[in-house]
Amino acid sequence: MGVSKFSIHTENINQIASIAKVFAHPARVAILKHISEQEGCICNDLVEEIGLSQATISQHLSVIDGAGLLQGTYEGKKKCYCLNIERFEEFQNLLNSFFLTTKSNCC
Amino acid sequence: MGVSKFSIHTENINQIASIAKVFAHPARVAILKHISEQEGCICNDLVEEIGLSQATISQHLSVIDGAGLLQGTYEGKKKCYCLNIERFEEFQNLLNSFFLTTKSNCC
DNA sequence: TTTTATTATCGTAATATTGCAATATTACGA
DNA sequence: TCGTAATATTGCAATATTACGATAATAAAA
Numbered sequence: 692m693g694v695s696k697f698s699i700h701t702e703n704i705n706q707i708a709s710i711a712k713v714f715a716h717p718a719r720v721a722i723l724k725h726i727s728e729q730e731g732c733i734c735n736d737l738v739e740e741i742g743l744s745q746a747t748i749s750q751h752l753s754v755i756d757g758a759g760l761l762q763g764t765y766e767g768k769k770k771c772y773c774l775n776i777e778r779f780e781e782f783q784n785l786l787n788s789f790f791l792t793t794k795s796n797c798c
Numbered sequence: 799m800g801v802s803k804f805s806i807h808t809e810n811i812n813q814i815a816s817i818a819k820v821f822a823h824p825a826r827v828a829i830l831k832h833i834s835e836q837e838g839c840i841c842n843d844l845v846e847e848i849g850l851s852q853a854t855i856s857q858h859l860s861v862i863d864g865a866g867l868l869q870g871t872y873e874g875k876k877k878c879y880c881l882n883i884e885r886f887e888e889f890q891n892l893l894n895s896f897f898l899t900t901k902s903n904c905c
Numbered sequence: 906t907t908t909t910a911t912t913a914t915c916g917t918a919a920t921a922t923t924g925c926a927a928t929a930t931t932a933c934g935a
Numbered sequence: 936t937c938g939t940a941a942t943a944t945t946g947c948a949a950t951a952t953t954a955c956g957a958t959a960a961t962a963a964a965a
Contacts, residue, residue, distance in 0.1 A: 714818035727904040797834040
């Protein structure tokens, strides 16, 4: 199979899983860290910084972007990515409330 | 390929990704929620509750267990799982510091 | 000891993910 | 307009994940 069964779970459960999936690959975690560390965002430095091919980095970027975590603006030829802090905090809060409620309901 | 390149990343980055991976599937999120909601843990109720086969649930349980998030004790024939709160909180803290440092370093 | 209930593991099929080379696209400058 | 730099997309190949039936292993009860 290989297909995750989403339909059998609640909306909240699927949401938590989708959020976690974004962070479930080291390249994407590294990209987010690098983007945030850079003053004013970065671009294809990620390829050199992280050591994966341009195609692969671009692919990971689109996953992160698809989750709504990025704001990209063009500066000349270069596209500069920046973290969408509101969305990022939303993710943080959703994960945190999962942790909190799970913890407090436990045996 | 299909192989994630872990060796090119820092320990901390790989750690965040590994933690997120545990929560990156709705069945595992559902399992954790059910386990925590039940007074005193549960066992194969998960199969009925969640609607996946016993083999699949057992597989997901071993992923969660492999991350150190479970404490299993036998009560007669039944094996009752319980959340390892210390480890769970460790995960929460690691993720939270990732969120915090990423956020505060951002442009 | 045999049966029964519960959980784990194995084998396998279907699908997803990861990574890269090659190629397209985009936007600027000459 | 053409060339060039930067990024995105496409098309694989390799590997991982998910799911389940079948089968083992385990532990209590008959």
